[in-house]
Amino acid sequence: MGLTKKEFFTDEQNKLAATLKALSHPARIAILQHIISQDACICNDLVHELGLAQATISQHLKELKNIGIIKGNIEGTSVCYCIDEKVWKQIKIELNHFFTDIKIEKSC
Amino acid sequence: MGLTKKEFFTDEQNKLAATLKALSHPARIAILQHIISQDACICNDLVHELGLAQATISQHLKELKNIGIIKGNIEGTSVCYCIDEKVWKQIKIELNHFFTDIKIEKSC
DNA sequence: TTGATATATCGTAATATTACGATTAATATA
DNA sequence: TATATTAATCGTAATATTACGATATATCAA
Numbered sequence: 001m002g003l004t005k006k007e008f009f010t011d012e013q014n015k016l017a018a019t020l021k022a023l024s025h026p027a028r029i030a031i032l033q034h035i036i037s038q039d040a041c042i043c044n045d046l047v048h049e050l051g052l053a054q055a056t057i058s059q060h061l062k063e064l065k066n067i068g069i070i071k072g073n074i075e076g077t078s079v080c081y082c083i084d085e086k087v088w089k090q091i092k093i094e095l096n097h098f099f100t101d102i103k104i105e106k107s108c
Numbered sequence: 109m110g111l112t113k114k115e116f117f118t119d120e121q122n123k124l125a126a127t128l129k130a131l132s133h134p135a136r137i138a139i140l141q142h143i144i145s146q147d148a149c150i151c152n153d154l155v156h157e158l159g160l161a162q163a164t165i166s167q168h169l170k171e172l173k174n175i176g177i178i179k180g181n182i183e184g185t186s187v188c189y190c191i192d193e194k195v196w197k198q199i200k201i202e203l204n205h206f207f208t209d210i211k212i213e214k215s216c
Numbered sequence: 217t218t219g220a221t222a223t224a225t226c227g228t229a230a231t232a233t234t235a236c237g238a239t240t241a242a243t244a245t246a
Numbered sequence: 247t248a249t250a251t252t253a254a255t256c257g258t259a260a261t262a263t264t265a266c267g268a269t270a271t272a273t274c275a276a
Contacts, residue, residue: 001229002265004264005159005160005265013141014134018132021129021132023128024125024128025112025234026114029117029124030116039213039215043252043253044251052235053236054236055235055236055256075216077242080216082212106148107190108188110233110260111261161265162266163225163267182223182273184272185222185273185274186273
């Protein structure tokens with residue numbers, strides 16, 4: 001127990017859930033918002049901006065990188081992170097597809 | 109440790125993260141899709157449809173009820189669940205707001 | 217009333233997440 | 247070369263999540 005039974009669900013359901021999970025932490029929301037507001041940002045800026053420890057920020061960045069929504073580029077001794085526009089737009093499409101306008105005929 | 113430091117973030121960031129968290133499990137995605145496809149559904153249908161134990165489904169339903177996206181109505185000995193259209197639309201708006209079209213000037 | 221059915225809740229084991237200090241690795245600068 | 251800076255990774259403690267059996271509760275049907 002304690003382990004999600006992915007085999008019970010479709011690939012689409014598992015993938016959407018994984019995407020949402022990566023976005024479901026306030027620090028990761030804040031990181032994305034910060035990157036967007038600056039177009040790009042240095043990892044270290046986030047450490048000072050958010051107040052969490054460097055190791056924690058790095059871990060959150062890793063999770064965002066895992067779903068591809070951000071990418072990092074080494075610039076000398078620091079790393080510049082930015083949104084991967086293609087992935088961002090794809091996620092937007094998938095969410096819009098899920099949150100399609102529902103027409104409720106009967107309710108409860 | 110192990111506890112999200114909500115005080116570091118804004119109410120909006122925490123709320124959006126909580127909403128996404130409630131949606132970030134394939135069983136809960138599947139439950140919502142099933143309810144939508146049927147307009148409404150009996151809890152017991154989900155137990156048979158998804159293959160998870162009754163206690164597990166009940167727990168997932170509770171999490172969805174917690175963010176208000178579904179509501180349940182007692183019908184004799186069973187409970188009919190349906191989407192709360194108002195909350196559904198509100199979440200859709202919030203997600204669209206977050207996933208606003210970004211205009212990337214510089215990248216990395 | 218008795219038994220069947222449906223659902224919520226409790227208790228709990230297995231696993232995952234969150235956070236951070238310490239360490240490592242890589243580059244920049246003195 | 248030695249030192250500082252930046253960020254990733256490791257190890258680990260605290261907490262949360264997931265899943266399920268067992269039990270409690272409520273309604274229906276005989």
